[in-house]
Amino acid sequence: MGHEVCLSGPRASAVSQLASIYSNSNNNASNNLGNNPPKPQLISKNISILPINGLRHQKLKASELESATRKLWRKADAVCFDVDSTVCQAIDELAHYLGKGQEVAACTHLAMGGNMTFREALAIRLNLMKPNRQQLEQYVQTHPIRLTPGIADLIAELRRKNVDVYLVSGGFRSIIKPVAELLNIDPNEPTSDSGSKHVGKAGVCGLLKTKKSYNTLIMVGDGATDAEACPPADAFIGFGGNQVRESVKKLSDWYVHDFKTLMEELAVSQEEEL
Incomplete structure:
Protein backbone atom coordinates (compact mmCIF):
# COMPACT_ATOMS: atom_id res chain seq x y z
CA MET A 1 0.00 0.00 0.00
CA GLY A 2 1.36 3.46 -0.78
CA HIS A 3 0.21 6.95 0.04
CA GLU A 4 1.36 10.51 -0.37
CA VAL A 5 0.52 13.83 1.23
CA CYS A 6 1.09 16.81 -1.08
CA LEU A 7 0.43 20.51 -1.52
CA SER A 8 -2.09 21.81 -4.00
CA GLY A 9 -0.11 22.94 -7.02
CA PRO A 10 3.49 24.10 -7.44
CA ARG A 11 2.91 27.48 -5.76
CA ALA A 12 0.54 26.60 -2.95
CA SER A 13 0.55 29.00 -0.01
CA ALA A 14 1.02 27.81 3.55
CA VAL A 15 -2.69 28.18 4.26
CA SER A 16 -3.79 26.22 1.20
CA GLN A 17 -2.13 22.95 2.13
CA LEU A 18 -3.78 19.97 0.48
CA ALA A 19 -3.38 16.61 2.17
CA SER A 20 -3.75 14.00 -0.55
CA ILE A 21 -3.55 10.35 0.33
CA TYR A 22 -2.80 7.89 -2.42
CA SER A 23 -3.68 4.33 -1.63
CA ASN A 24 -3.32 0.98 -3.25
CA SER A 25 -4.63 -2.10 -1.55
CA ASN A 26 -2.11 -4.42 0.05
CA ASN A 27 -4.34 -7.41 -0.63
CA ASN A 28 -2.51 -9.77 -2.95
CA ALA A 29 0.26 -7.17 -3.17
CA SER A 30 3.45 -7.89 -5.05
CA ASN A 31 6.36 -9.14 -2.98
CA ASN A 32 8.86 -7.15 -5.00
CA LEU A 33 9.15 -3.72 -6.60
CA GLY A 34 9.33 -5.12 -10.11
CA ASN A 35 5.60 -5.83 -10.46
CA ASN A 36 2.79 -3.33 -10.81
CA PRO A 37 0.77 -2.67 -7.63
CA PRO A 38 -3.00 -3.20 -7.66
CA LYS A 39 -5.46 -0.41 -8.44
CA PRO A 40 -5.69 2.16 -5.64
CA GLN A 41 -8.60 2.56 -3.29
CA LEU A 42 -9.66 5.81 -1.67
CA ILE A 43 -9.56 6.50 2.04
CA SER A 44 -12.36 8.61 3.51
CA LYS A 45 -11.37 11.87 5.20
CA ASN A 46 -14.37 12.22 7.52
CA ILE A 47 -12.99 10.21 10.42
CA SER A 48 -12.53 11.22 14.05
CA ILE A 49 -9.03 10.64 15.40
CA LEU A 50 -8.70 8.88 18.73
CA PRO A 51 -5.92 9.99 21.10
CA ILE A 52 -3.06 7.48 20.98
CA ASN A 53 0.04 7.65 23.16
CA GLY A 54 3.44 6.78 21.72
CA LEU A 55 6.42 5.24 23.47
CA ARG A 56 7.83 8.57 24.66
CA HIS A 57 4.82 9.01 26.97
CA GLN A 58 5.86 5.91 28.91
CA LYS A 59 8.88 7.72 30.43
CA LEU A 60 11.36 5.03 29.42
CA LYS A 61 15.13 5.35 29.71
CA ALA A 62 16.98 5.99 26.43
CA SER A 63 18.19 2.39 26.14
CA GLU A 64 14.75 1.03 26.99
CA LEU A 65 13.13 3.37 24.47
CA GLU A 66 15.35 2.20 21.61
CA SER A 67 14.83 -1.45 22.54
CA ALA A 68 11.06 -1.00 22.67
CA THR A 69 11.11 0.82 19.32
CA ARG A 70 13.12 -1.96 17.69
CA LYS A 71 10.47 -4.44 18.81
CA LEU A 72 7.68 -2.26 17.45
CA TRP A 73 9.55 -1.90 14.14
CA ARG A 74 9.80 -5.67 13.81
CA LYS A 75 6.07 -6.17 14.33
CA ALA A 76 4.77 -3.05 12.55
CA ASP A 77 1.84 -3.53 10.18
CA ALA A 78 2.25 -0.05 8.63
CA VAL A 79 5.21 2.29 8.03
CA CYS A 80 5.03 5.94 6.95
CA PHE A 81 8.12 7.43 5.30
CA ASP A 82 8.84 11.12 4.93
CA VAL A 83 10.06 11.90 1.39
CA ASP A 84 12.45 14.87 1.26
CA SER A 85 15.82 14.11 2.93
CA THR A 86 14.55 10.64 3.85
CA VAL A 87 13.49 8.68 0.77
CA CYS A 88 15.36 11.15 -1.47
CA GLN A 89 16.76 14.69 -1.62
CA ALA A 90 14.27 17.07 -3.21
CA HIS A 143 17.46 15.88 -12.76
CA PRO A 144 16.39 12.25 -12.33
CA ILE A 145 15.30 11.46 -8.80
CA ARG A 146 18.02 9.73 -6.78
CA LEU A 147 16.59 7.49 -4.10
CA THR A 148 18.42 7.21 -0.82
CA PRO A 149 20.53 4.01 -0.86
CA GLY A 150 18.66 1.05 0.57
CA ILE A 151 15.13 2.47 0.50
CA ALA A 152 13.93 0.39 -2.46
CA ASP A 153 15.20 -2.83 -0.87
CA LEU A 154 13.70 -1.89 2.48
CA ILE A 155 10.27 -1.21 0.99
CA ALA A 156 10.47 -4.48 -0.94
CA GLU A 157 11.21 -6.35 2.28
CA LEU A 158 8.40 -4.61 4.15
CA ARG A 159 6.00 -5.57 1.38
CA ARG A 160 7.27 -9.14 1.49
CA LYS A 161 6.32 -9.16 5.16
CA ASN A 162 2.85 -7.77 4.26
CA VAL A 163 3.57 -4.39 5.89
CA ASP A 164 1.68 -1.46 4.37
CA VAL A 165 4.01 1.32 3.19
CA TYR A 166 3.14 5.03 2.87
CA LEU A 167 4.91 8.13 1.57
CA VAL A 168 3.89 11.18 3.59
CA SER A 169 5.11 14.55 2.32
CA GLY A 170 4.30 18.22 2.11
CA GLY A 171 6.38 18.60 -1.04
CA PHE A 172 5.66 19.32 -4.68
CA ARG A 173 3.38 16.80 -6.38
CA SER A 174 5.44 16.87 -9.60
CA ILE A 175 8.57 15.87 -7.66
CA ILE A 176 6.97 13.31 -5.36
CA LYS A 177 5.18 11.56 -8.22
CA PRO A 178 8.38 10.17 -9.84
CA VAL A 179 9.55 9.04 -6.40
CA ALA A 180 6.31 7.11 -5.95
CA GLU A 181 6.64 5.63 -9.42
CA LEU A 182 10.22 4.48 -8.77
CA LEU A 183 8.89 2.62 -5.73
CA ASN A 184 5.81 1.31 -7.58
CA ILE A 185 3.50 3.41 -5.44
CA ASP A 186 0.56 4.52 -7.57
CA PRO A 187 -0.05 8.30 -7.22
CA ASN A 188 -3.05 8.59 -9.52
CA GLU A 189 -6.02 8.37 -7.13
CA PRO A 190 -6.00 11.13 -4.50
CA THR A 191 -8.40 11.79 -1.67
CA SER A 192 -8.09 15.46 -0.75
CA ASP A 193 -8.61 17.14 2.59
CA SER A 194 -7.86 20.86 2.50
CA GLY A 195 -7.35 22.84 5.68
CA SER A 196 -8.88 20.43 8.19
CA LYS A 197 -7.45 18.86 11.31
CA HIS A 198 -6.20 15.93 9.21
CA VAL A 199 -3.68 18.17 7.43
CA GLY A 200 -0.20 17.38 8.66
CA LYS A 201 1.64 14.16 9.31
CA ALA A 202 0.06 13.55 12.71
CA GLY A 203 -3.38 13.89 11.14
CA VAL A 204 -2.50 11.48 8.36
CA CYS A 205 -1.07 8.89 10.75
CA GLY A 206 -4.10 9.19 13.00
CA LEU A 207 -6.46 8.83 10.06
CA LEU A 208 -4.64 5.74 8.84
CA LYS A 209 -4.65 4.09 12.26
CA THR A 210 -8.34 4.78 12.73
CA LYS A 211 -9.47 3.86 9.23
CA LYS A 212 -7.23 0.83 8.70
CA SER A 213 -7.17 -0.41 12.32
CA TYR A 214 -3.39 -0.80 12.40
CA ASN A 215 -1.97 -2.21 15.61
CA THR A 216 1.47 -0.67 15.09
CA LEU A 217 2.24 2.25 12.79
CA ILE A 218 5.78 3.65 12.61
CA MET A 219 6.84 7.06 11.26
CA VAL A 220 10.33 7.34 9.71
CA GLY A 221 11.79 10.73 8.85
CA ASP A 222 14.58 13.26 9.22
CA GLY A 223 12.81 16.28 10.70
CA ALA A 224 10.90 17.71 13.62
CA THR A 225 7.71 17.69 11.54
CA ASP A 226 8.08 13.92 11.27
CA ALA A 227 8.53 13.55 15.02
CA GLU A 228 5.28 15.46 15.51
CA ALA A 229 3.45 12.50 13.96
CA CYS A 230 4.13 10.47 17.12
CA PRO A 231 1.59 10.14 18.59
CA PRO A 232 -0.65 9.02 16.97
CA ALA A 233 2.13 6.99 15.32
CA ASP A 234 3.28 4.37 17.81
CA ALA A 235 6.95 5.27 17.40
CA PHE A 236 9.17 7.73 15.53
CA ILE A 237 12.41 6.51 13.97
CA GLY A 238 14.69 9.44 13.15
CA PHE A 239 16.71 9.11 9.94
CA GLY A 240 20.12 10.73 9.47
CA GLY A 241 21.23 9.19 6.18
CA ASN A 242 21.04 12.48 4.29
CA GLN A 243 20.95 15.14 7.00
CA VAL A 244 21.87 14.64 10.66
CA ARG A 245 19.90 16.98 12.90
CA GLU A 246 20.84 16.85 16.58
CA SER A 247 17.49 18.29 17.64
CA VAL A 248 15.72 15.45 15.82
CA LYS A 249 17.90 12.87 17.55
CA LYS A 250 16.51 14.09 20.85
CA LEU A 251 12.96 13.66 19.57
CA SER A 252 13.55 10.17 18.19
CA ASP A 253 12.54 6.92 19.83
CA TRP A 254 15.34 5.32 17.78
CA TYR A 255 17.80 7.12 15.48
CA VAL A 256 19.43 5.43 12.48
CA HIS A 257 21.92 6.64 9.88
CA ASP A 258 21.02 4.27 7.05
CA PHE A 259 18.26 1.96 5.86
CA LYS A 260 20.54 -1.05 6.19
CA THR A 261 20.07 -0.84 9.96
CA LEU A 262 16.31 -1.12 9.56
CA MET A 263 16.72 -4.04 7.15
CA GLU A 264 18.94 -5.86 9.62
CA GLU A 265 16.38 -5.36 12.38
CA LEU A 266 13.69 -6.94 10.20
CA ALA A 267 15.98 -9.94 9.82
CA VAL A 268 16.02 -10.29 13.62
CA SER A 269 12.28 -10.89 13.56
CA GLN A 270 12.77 -13.62 10.96
CA GLU A 271 15.38 -15.33 13.13
CA GLU A 272 13.03 -15.22 16.12
CA GLU A 273 10.36 -16.98 14.07
CA LEU A 274 12.69 -19.89 13.22
Whole structure:
Protein backbone atom coordinates (compact mmCIF):
# COMPACT_ATOMS: atom_id res chain seq x y z
CA MET A 1 0.00 0.00 0.00
CA GLY A 2 1.36 3.46 -0.78
CA HIS A 3 0.21 6.95 0.04
CA GLU A 4 1.36 10.51 -0.37
CA VAL A 5 0.52 13.83 1.23
CA CYS A 6 1.09 16.81 -1.08
CA LEU A 7 0.43 20.51 -1.52
CA SER A 8 -2.09 21.81 -4.00
CA GLY A 9 -0.11 22.94 -7.02
CA PRO A 10 3.49 24.10 -7.44
CA ARG A 11 2.91 27.48 -5.76
CA ALA A 12 0.54 26.60 -2.95
CA SER A 13 0.55 29.00 -0.01
CA ALA A 14 1.02 27.81 3.55
CA VAL A 15 -2.69 28.18 4.26
CA SER A 16 -3.79 26.22 1.20
CA GLN A 17 -2.13 22.95 2.13
CA LEU A 18 -3.78 19.97 0.48
CA ALA A 19 -3.38 16.61 2.17
CA SER A 20 -3.75 14.00 -0.55
CA ILE A 21 -3.55 10.35 0.33
CA TYR A 22 -2.80 7.89 -2.42
CA SER A 23 -3.68 4.33 -1.63
CA ASN A 24 -3.32 0.98 -3.25
CA SER A 25 -4.63 -2.10 -1.55
CA ASN A 26 -2.11 -4.42 0.05
CA ASN A 27 -4.34 -7.41 -0.63
CA ASN A 28 -2.51 -9.77 -2.95
CA ALA A 29 0.26 -7.17 -3.17
CA SER A 30 3.45 -7.89 -5.05
CA ASN A 31 6.36 -9.14 -2.98
CA ASN A 32 8.86 -7.15 -5.00
CA LEU A 33 9.15 -3.72 -6.60
CA GLY A 34 9.33 -5.12 -10.11
CA ASN A 35 5.60 -5.83 -10.46
CA ASN A 36 2.79 -3.33 -10.81
CA PRO A 37 0.77 -2.67 -7.63
CA PRO A 38 -3.00 -3.20 -7.66
CA LYS A 39 -5.46 -0.41 -8.44
CA PRO A 40 -5.69 2.16 -5.64
CA GLN A 41 -8.60 2.56 -3.29
CA LEU A 42 -9.66 5.81 -1.67
CA ILE A 43 -9.56 6.50 2.04
CA SER A 44 -12.36 8.61 3.51
CA LYS A 45 -11.37 11.87 5.20
CA ASN A 46 -14.37 12.22 7.52
CA ILE A 47 -12.99 10.21 10.42
CA SER A 48 -12.53 11.22 14.05
CA ILE A 49 -9.03 10.64 15.40
CA LEU A 50 -8.70 8.88 18.73
CA PRO A 51 -5.92 9.99 21.10
CA ILE A 52 -3.06 7.48 20.98
CA ASN A 53 0.04 7.65 23.16
CA GLY A 54 3.44 6.78 21.72
CA LEU A 55 6.42 5.24 23.47
CA ARG A 56 7.83 8.57 24.66
CA HIS A 57 4.82 9.01 26.97
CA GLN A 58 5.86 5.91 28.91
CA LYS A 59 8.88 7.72 30.43
CA LEU A 60 11.36 5.03 29.42
CA LYS A 61 15.13 5.35 29.71
CA ALA A 62 16.98 5.99 26.43
CA SER A 63 18.19 2.39 26.14
CA GLU A 64 14.75 1.03 26.99
CA LEU A 65 13.13 3.37 24.47
CA GLU A 66 15.35 2.20 21.61
CA SER A 67 14.83 -1.45 22.54
CA ALA A 68 11.06 -1.00 22.67
CA THR A 69 11.11 0.82 19.32
CA ARG A 70 13.12 -1.96 17.69
CA LYS A 71 10.47 -4.44 18.81
CA LEU A 72 7.68 -2.26 17.45
CA TRP A 73 9.55 -1.90 14.14
CA ARG A 74 9.80 -5.67 13.81
CA LYS A 75 6.07 -6.17 14.33
CA ALA A 76 4.77 -3.05 12.55
CA ASP A 77 1.84 -3.53 10.18
CA ALA A 78 2.25 -0.05 8.63
CA VAL A 79 5.21 2.29 8.03
CA CYS A 80 5.03 5.94 6.95
CA PHE A 81 8.12 7.43 5.30
CA ASP A 82 8.84 11.12 4.93
CA VAL A 83 10.06 11.90 1.39
CA ASP A 84 12.45 14.87 1.26
CA SER A 85 15.82 14.11 2.93
CA THR A 86 14.55 10.64 3.85
CA VAL A 87 13.49 8.68 0.77
CA CYS A 88 15.36 11.15 -1.47
CA GLN A 89 16.76 14.69 -1.62
CA ALA A 90 14.27 17.07 -3.21
CA ILE A 91 13.58 20.62 -2.01
CA ASP A 92 17.19 21.70 -1.46
CA GLU A 93 18.29 20.28 -4.82
CA LEU A 94 15.42 22.07 -6.55
CA ALA A 95 16.47 25.27 -4.81
CA HIS A 96 20.02 24.92 -6.12
CA TYR A 97 18.61 24.42 -9.61
CA LEU A 98 16.68 27.67 -9.22
CA GLY A 99 19.69 29.53 -7.82
CA LYS A 100 18.22 29.78 -4.32
CA GLY A 101 20.17 27.00 -2.66
CA GLN A 102 21.74 28.82 0.28
CA GLU A 103 18.60 30.69 1.29
CA VAL A 104 16.35 27.63 1.16
CA ALA A 105 18.90 25.42 2.92
CA ALA A 106 19.01 27.89 5.81
CA CYS A 107 15.21 27.87 6.05
CA THR A 108 15.08 24.06 5.84
CA HIS A 109 17.59 23.84 8.69
CA LEU A 110 15.41 26.05 10.88
CA ALA A 111 12.25 24.12 10.02
CA MET A 112 13.68 20.66 10.58
CA GLY A 113 15.24 21.82 13.83
CA GLY A 114 11.83 22.76 15.14
CA ASN A 115 12.47 26.52 15.15
CA MET A 116 9.43 27.28 13.00
CA THR A 117 6.31 25.43 12.00
CA PHE A 118 6.11 23.41 8.80
CA ARG A 119 3.65 25.88 7.29
CA GLU A 120 5.83 28.88 8.13
CA ALA A 121 8.90 27.24 6.61
CA LEU A 122 6.96 26.10 3.57
CA ALA A 123 5.66 29.60 2.89
CA ILE A 124 9.16 31.07 3.16
CA ARG A 125 10.76 28.43 0.93
CA LEU A 126 8.05 28.73 -1.71
CA ASN A 127 8.38 32.50 -1.66
CA LEU A 128 12.14 32.20 -2.09
CA MET A 129 11.97 29.74 -4.99
CA LYS A 130 8.70 30.72 -6.69
CA PRO A 131 8.94 27.87 -9.22
CA ASN A 132 6.40 27.78 -12.01
CA ARG A 133 5.05 24.60 -13.56
CA GLN A 134 7.46 24.77 -16.50
CA GLN A 135 10.47 25.06 -14.19
CA LEU A 136 9.29 22.09 -12.15
CA GLU A 137 8.76 19.99 -15.26
CA GLN A 138 12.19 20.94 -16.62
CA TYR A 139 13.80 20.12 -13.30
CA VAL A 140 12.23 16.67 -13.15
CA GLN A 141 13.25 15.96 -16.76
CA THR A 142 16.87 17.08 -16.33
CA HIS A 143 17.46 15.88 -12.76
CA PRO A 144 16.39 12.25 -12.33
CA ILE A 145 15.30 11.46 -8.80
CA ARG A 146 18.02 9.73 -6.78
CA LEU A 147 16.59 7.49 -4.10
CA THR A 148 18.42 7.21 -0.82
CA PRO A 149 20.53 4.01 -0.86
CA GLY A 150 18.66 1.05 0.57
CA ILE A 151 15.13 2.47 0.50
CA ALA A 152 13.93 0.39 -2.46
CA ASP A 153 15.20 -2.83 -0.87
CA LEU A 154 13.70 -1.89 2.48
CA ILE A 155 10.27 -1.21 0.99
CA ALA A 156 10.47 -4.48 -0.94
CA GLU A 157 11.21 -6.35 2.28
CA LEU A 158 8.40 -4.61 4.15
CA ARG A 159 6.00 -5.57 1.38
CA ARG A 160 7.27 -9.14 1.49
CA LYS A 161 6.32 -9.16 5.16
CA ASN A 162 2.85 -7.77 4.26
CA VAL A 163 3.57 -4.39 5.89
CA ASP A 164 1.68 -1.46 4.37
CA VAL A 165 4.01 1.32 3.19
CA TYR A 166 3.14 5.03 2.87
CA LEU A 167 4.91 8.13 1.57
CA VAL A 168 3.89 11.18 3.59
CA SER A 169 5.11 14.55 2.32
CA GLY A 170 4.30 18.22 2.11
CA GLY A 171 6.38 18.60 -1.04
CA PHE A 172 5.66 19.32 -4.68
CA ARG A 173 3.38 16.80 -6.38
CA SER A 174 5.44 16.87 -9.60
CA ILE A 175 8.57 15.87 -7.66
CA ILE A 176 6.97 13.31 -5.36
CA LYS A 177 5.18 11.56 -8.22
CA PRO A 178 8.38 10.17 -9.84
CA VAL A 179 9.55 9.04 -6.40
CA ALA A 180 6.31 7.11 -5.95
CA GLU A 181 6.64 5.63 -9.42
CA LEU A 182 10.22 4.48 -8.77
CA LEU A 183 8.89 2.62 -5.73
CA ASN A 184 5.81 1.31 -7.58
CA ILE A 185 3.50 3.41 -5.44
CA ASP A 186 0.56 4.52 -7.57
CA PRO A 187 -0.05 8.30 -7.22
CA ASN A 188 -3.05 8.59 -9.52
CA GLU A 189 -6.02 8.37 -7.13
CA PRO A 190 -6.00 11.13 -4.50
CA THR A 191 -8.40 11.79 -1.67
CA SER A 192 -8.09 15.46 -0.75
CA ASP A 193 -8.61 17.14 2.59
CA SER A 194 -7.86 20.86 2.50
CA GLY A 195 -7.35 22.84 5.68
CA SER A 196 -8.88 20.43 8.19
CA LYS A 197 -7.45 18.86 11.31
CA HIS A 198 -6.20 15.93 9.21
CA VAL A 199 -3.68 18.17 7.43
CA GLY A 200 -0.20 17.38 8.66
CA LYS A 201 1.64 14.16 9.31
CA ALA A 202 0.06 13.55 12.71
CA GLY A 203 -3.38 13.89 11.14
CA VAL A 204 -2.50 11.48 8.36
CA CYS A 205 -1.07 8.89 10.75
CA GLY A 206 -4.10 9.19 13.00
CA LEU A 207 -6.46 8.83 10.06
CA LEU A 208 -4.64 5.74 8.84
CA LYS A 209 -4.65 4.09 12.26
CA THR A 210 -8.34 4.78 12.73
CA LYS A 211 -9.47 3.86 9.23
CA LYS A 212 -7.23 0.83 8.70
CA SER A 213 -7.17 -0.41 12.32
CA TYR A 214 -3.39 -0.80 12.40
CA ASN A 215 -1.97 -2.21 15.61
CA THR A 216 1.47 -0.67 15.09
CA LEU A 217 2.24 2.25 12.79
CA ILE A 218 5.78 3.65 12.61
CA MET A 219 6.84 7.06 11.26
CA VAL A 220 10.33 7.34 9.71
CA GLY A 221 11.79 10.73 8.85
CA ASP A 222 14.58 13.26 9.22
CA GLY A 223 12.81 16.28 10.70
CA ALA A 224 10.90 17.71 13.62
CA THR A 225 7.71 17.69 11.54
CA ASP A 226 8.08 13.92 11.27
CA ALA A 227 8.53 13.55 15.02
CA GLU A 228 5.28 15.46 15.51
CA ALA A 229 3.45 12.50 13.96
CA CYS A 230 4.13 10.47 17.12
CA PRO A 231 1.59 10.14 18.59
CA PRO A 232 -0.65 9.02 16.97
CA ALA A 233 2.13 6.99 15.32
CA ASP A 234 3.28 4.37 17.81
CA ALA A 235 6.95 5.27 17.40
CA PHE A 236 9.17 7.73 15.53
CA ILE A 237 12.41 6.51 13.97
CA GLY A 238 14.69 9.44 13.15
CA PHE A 239 16.71 9.11 9.94
CA GLY A 240 20.12 10.73 9.47
CA GLY A 241 21.23 9.19 6.18
CA ASN A 242 21.04 12.48 4.29
CA GLN A 243 20.95 15.14 7.00
CA VAL A 244 21.87 14.64 10.66
CA ARG A 245 19.90 16.98 12.90
CA GLU A 246 20.84 16.85 16.58
CA SER A 247 17.49 18.29 17.64
CA VAL A 248 15.72 15.45 15.82
CA LYS A 249 17.90 12.87 17.55
CA LYS A 250 16.51 14.09 20.85
CA LEU A 251 12.96 13.66 19.57
CA SER A 252 13.55 10.17 18.19
CA ASP A 253 12.54 6.92 19.83
CA TRP A 254 15.34 5.32 17.78
CA TYR A 255 17.80 7.12 15.48
CA VAL A 256 19.43 5.43 12.48
CA HIS A 257 21.92 6.64 9.88
CA ASP A 258 21.02 4.27 7.05
CA PHE A 259 18.26 1.96 5.86
CA LYS A 260 20.54 -1.05 6.19
CA THR A 261 20.07 -0.84 9.96
CA LEU A 262 16.31 -1.12 9.56
CA MET A 263 16.72 -4.04 7.15
CA GLU A 264 18.94 -5.86 9.62
CA GLU A 265 16.38 -5.36 12.38
CA LEU A 266 13.69 -6.94 10.20
CA ALA A 267 15.98 -9.94 9.82
CA VAL A 268 16.02 -10.29 13.62
CA SER A 269 12.28 -10.89 13.56
CA GLN A 270 12.77 -13.62 10.96
CA GLU A 271 15.38 -15.33 13.13
CA GLU A 272 13.03 -15.22 16.12
CA GLU A 273 10.36 -16.98 14.07
CA LEU A 274 12.69 -19.89 13.22
